[in-house]
Amino acid sequence: MLGAGVIGASVARAMAKAGHDVLTLDRNAGVGDGSTGASAGIIRVHASDSQSSALAADSLIAWNRWGEFLDADDSEELARFVTCGSLILDAANGFTQRAAAAMREAEVPFQEWTLQEMTQRFPYIDFHRFGPPTSIEDEAFWGEPTQYLSGALYTPQSGYVADPTLAAVNLMTAARRAGARLRMSSTVARINLVGERVIGVTLTDGTEIGADAVVVVAGPHSDAILTHIGATADFRVHTRRLREELLHVAAPPEMDLGLQGVHLVDGDLNINFRPDGASAFLGGSNGDLVDEQTVIENPDQFDRMTTAAAWERGTLRLARRIPNLGIPRERSGVVGLYDAAEDWLPIYDRTRFDGLFVAMATSGTQFKNAPIIGDLLRHIVEREMNGHDHRDEPFRSPVSDREYSTAQFSRLREPREDQSRG
Ligand SMILES: Cc1cc2nc3c(=O)[nH]c(=O)nc-3n(C[C@H](O)[C@H](O)[C@H](O)COP(=O)(O)OP(=O)(O)OC[C@H]3O[C@@H](n4cnc5c(N)ncnc54)[C@H](O)[C@@H]3O)c2cc1C
Structure with a gap:
């Protein structure tokens, strides 16, 4: 081996x-x-x-x-293993429909939630439609949203190690x-x-x-x-090797993610975060090509520090979804390589x-x-x-x-x- x-x-x-x-x-x-x-x-x-x-x-x-x-x-x-559930927002790109069909075929239980159910269960999350995902340099990112997401899938059994x-x-x-x-x-x-x-x-x-x-x-x-x-x-x-950054972001002090947290799969803002214990979020990009991919030739040579660009992008997007999030200046995170098939x-x-x-x-x-x-x-x-x-x-x-x-x-x-x- x-x-x-x-x-x-x-x-x-x-x-x-x-x-x-x-x-x-x-x-x-x-x-x-x-x-x-x-x-x-x-x-x-x-x-x-x-x-x-x-x-x-x-x-x-x-x-x-x-x-x-x-x-x-x-x-x-x-x-x-910590059970926290995954909330997969309907980003109007067909993904939730595909995932629902796949889970149905696999006989994996899941729930389909309306906007009202999402808001009741997670009142600290803003379920406006911000997408389609844009760069934070794009003016569209800062525009005031006028519509709401139509719903989400919820898998209560998901979680993290x-x-x-x-x-x-x-x-x-x-x-x-x-x-x-x-x-x-x-x-x-x-x-x-x-x-x-x-x-x-x-x-x-x-x-x-x-x-x-x-x-x-x-x-x-x-x-x-x-x-x-x-x-x-x-x-x-x-296959190719892609550099991937995970950000460790403090939750608002009044929140207990052990009780209120969820793994948020957000194709609308292109973020994917899970709770990390009771007081922080861990996550990064959801993989939309709006963010450039960094292909690494030599797996022994890549920057292992969280970059300012990824930190700003990830935390500003998360702050749109969770308005009470304060954005710490000090960057914290983990960098690794995906060995990724096309x-x-x-x-x-x-x-x-x-x-x-x-x-x-x-x-x-x-x-x-x-x-x-x-x-x-x-x-x-x-x-x-x-x-x-x-x-x-x-x-x-x-x-x-x-x-x-x-x-x-x-x-x-x-x-x-x-x-x-x-
Ligand atoms: C940033 C990041 C976030 C991720 N998040 C998730 C997630 O949330 N959920 C999920 O399911 N998956 C996630 N993954 C993917 C998951 O972590 C990997 O699929 C998994 O860890 C791969 O394990 P592995 O044993 O194949 O490879 P590795 O853990 O990379 O192990 C390979 C081993 O091979 C050894 N090796 C290499 N070359 C040699 C050599 N020449 N001689 C001897 N030994 C050698 C290395 O030292 C290493 O220990 C993530 C990956 C990354 C990078």
């Missing part, structure tokens, strides 16, 4: 539990210190397609019973309990092949490690590691080389699915190592009676056009 982020740890757990001999390598000193550590940890069940919605709903079962899911012992410090790194540590502890081995501070320099088959990896210190199968779960570094040996040559879905779906698949697998392009959305994705990768690896095409047999959820087609995550899929970020 190459990578000990939340997905790598989950795959290690599932493989070890199934009796495989697993060694996880990571170049960092700590588990979950890659893009997992920058994650907002939002666990939301709405999505653009029914399978993504179902996967999140299944993962929610695991997040809600985290200790039981992991077979953790009582002394273990566990990541905590405040400490994503701890969740990865928990998964890796469970993997080790099941027999997996872990070697940190070990950087993989090269994946080794004989002909079309993988035989192991070489570390930067020259150590060679043999393996029947290698699973690359290296987050934003995956693409470079694979491209180096030509393993992405047949990919039909393209259609915003992950790639969970084999590669053109026998024994070489990938869990990559997690596109800013897969922390929430980590508990289930470990087993999904196990299904892919076991099917392929036994000479079958993993797409021919559905993957059965370990926590429900749902079945999934792994073809949706194939490197060979035609990029879907109906997906959206956020």
Whole structure:
């Protein structure tokens, strides 16, 4: 296993539990210190397609019973899932209709709220229509709104995990309990092949490690590691690394977000914020292209400081929605990299080389699915190592009676056009 982020740890757990001999390598000193550590940890069940919605709903079962899911012992410090609900505003761009259809098909419960219901439940939020989203430099941003939003979807079961790194540590502890081995501070320099088959990896210190199968779960570094040996040559879905800023904004002092907070998905202003405990919001852009995307070539070289531009944009937009918000001058936040596919779906698949697998392009959305994705990768690896095409047999959820087609995550899929970020 190459990578000990939340997905790598989950795959290690599932493989070890199934009796495989697993060694996880990571170049960092700590588990979950890659893009997992920058994650907002939002666990939301709405999505653009029914399978993504179902996967999140299944993962929610695991997040809600985290200790039981992991077979953790009582002394273990566990990541905590906080239920706060998601309010998905109807931004008149078709997204809420698509998400509603997807949840209906996936049999994921949700509610459709009128403006009156939204206002009664969240009186501190201004539900005027400010959109379509504009730059804050645009005069239209400052105009006085005259209309109100028509409604929203509400999923009371959604929420967040405040400490994503701890969740990865928990998964890796469970993997080790099941027999997996872990070697940190070990950087993989090269994946080794004989002909079309993988035989192991070489570390930067020259150590060679043999393996029947290698699973690359290296987050934003995956693409470079694979491209180096030509393993992405047949990919039909393209990926790129995008710099993403999360802002940590103090809530008005009179508010208790533990009681009044909600995960606000606001395509009308292009923001996406969740409560962070009782007294702050954490979030940023909702992914509308009105904000320019920063593509990063080298995943080891990017600005890790919150920029003034992102801070102003995010806080001013949030202040339009929450008029009592004071805007602190001091910037606070987290910066990370999305390993993003052009259609915003992950790639969970084999590669053109026998024994070489990938869990990559997690596109800013897969922390929430980590508990289930470990087993999904196990299904892919076991099917392929036994000479079958993993797409021919559905993957059965370990926590429900749902079945999934792994073809949706194939490197060979035609990029879907109906997906959206956020
Ligand atoms: C700012 C931000 C906000 C996000 N918010 C959410 C959210 O709210 N909800 C959600 O569901 N998802 C969210 N995501 C996405 C989610 O965090 C990721 O999908 C997930 O963490 C990816 O985990 P991973 O294990 O695949 O990768 P990573 O956590 O990046 O782990 C990859 C590991 O590989 C190791 N590695 C890399 N190269 C090598 C090498 N050569 N040798 C050895 N080891 C190597 C790295 O050290 C790293 O530990 C967000 C992501 C970002 C960046």
